[in-house]
Amino acid sequence: MLSERLQHVEYLIGYEGNAFAFTGDVEEDLLSITSVHPMREDAVRVFLTKADAGWSVVEKLVAQGRLVETRYGEHRFYVRCLMRSRHP
Numbered sequence: 001m002l003s004e005r006l007q008h009v010e011y012l013i014g015y016e017g018n019a020f021a022f023t024g025d026v027e028e029d030l031l032s033i034t035s036v037h038p039m040r041e042d043a044v045r046v047f048l049t050k051a052d053a054g055w056s057v058v059e060k061l062v063a064q065g066r067l068v069e070t071r072y073g074e075h076r077f078y079v080r081c082l083m084r085s086r087h088p
Helices: 026-036 041-050 056-063
Strands: 067-072 075-080
Touching (some): 026 041, 026 056, 041 056, 041 075
16 A cells, blocks of 8 residues: 555564664663664663663663563563653
């Protein structure tokens, strides 16, 4: 259906790999990446290693409700929580 209207259509179902950009602010980088698409746990660990940061960054963001851990199939993923409570 889409290819009838567009010149190029690509179905993205494969694993994207671990090549994520790093700007120097580990927390904001993780939140930016995971607001676009979930990151597998192994990709998060590779990212943290490259950033010279520990898993405590993820634990902190999860505890704050800014990052959510979920499972799909055999893998654990992390995704940014975009819904904020409107209660004080």
